[in-house]
Amino acid sequence: MADDALFQFLHNEVIQYVYKSAENGEMENGRCITKLESMGFRVGQGLIERFTKDTARFKDELDIMKFICKDFWTSVFKKQIDNLRTNHQGIYVLQDNKFRLLTQLSAGKQYLEYAPKYLAFTCGLVRGGLSNLGVKSIVTAEVSVMPACKFQVMIQK
């Protein structure tokens, strides 16, 4: 079983690679984030397919989001989402108080400007997972104090 640490190292290398190849070309920050997000998207699609092979059909959107918060997050990040909020109109906020990919970065406000880089892949992961469950969405992330962060999912109808 691939170790958690191995994925984190690989994730960091991928981020470094994408940003380094941007220095040579003329890509701005936005393009790099998009690149990372689309990589996460493809991985999320594949992952959710493998994971939900034997799961029962989901009752509704909320059921899908709860699955993402509990089972999906547990298998990918070894813990559940700490808080799920929704306005019952297609917007969900997933709060993770100790996001695994940020714990090694800082424990407060230091390096806050670098945090988005480390969240792009996971945003794509969630978007890809939802997409293969039949839910179109836009996923963004925000962080104010590391390692806590919030992922906002906007369902597109």
Added chain:
Amino acid sequence: MSRQSNRTTDSKKMNSELFTLTYGALVTQLCKDYENDEEVNKQLDKMGYNIGVRLIEDFLARSSVGRCHDFRETADVIAKVAFKMYLGITPSVTNWSPAGDEFSLILESNPLVDFVELPDNHNSLIYSNLLCGVLRGALEMVQMAVDVRFAQDTLRGDNVTEIRMKFIKRIEENLPAGDE
């Protein structure tokens, strides 16, 4: 309950699939960015090197192996402890050269290549080249210069995956001038 135990084994498998799929996405991206396979191989090796120099610290912190006394011990630790810890497989160590400075790691299964098929136009791509970089980087941090390359690859039609490791020299620690 059987359902619960299913969940735990699933979650372990899931984690390795996360790594496998992410690695696949990375290689795909590299192939798109670089025109030829040689460049991709070089990039993978470089990235693997960067990962290796950090991974060795994680490895030493987590396992309680002490200093290896010779290359044979190093080979055993790599195969039985490191590979098992990070990839969940235990390759076998074979084909020692007469001088004892070169050996092969035979991997029956390579978790990196689950779900992977090489298309025809990428014949010289060494898909798992990251592993070579990781091994090279990690060993360099423990004062061993090695040369690592793939001798056989299941993706290219061989039966097993074989990684050949050759000991080049011991890296002397460079003390700054003025120290005793």
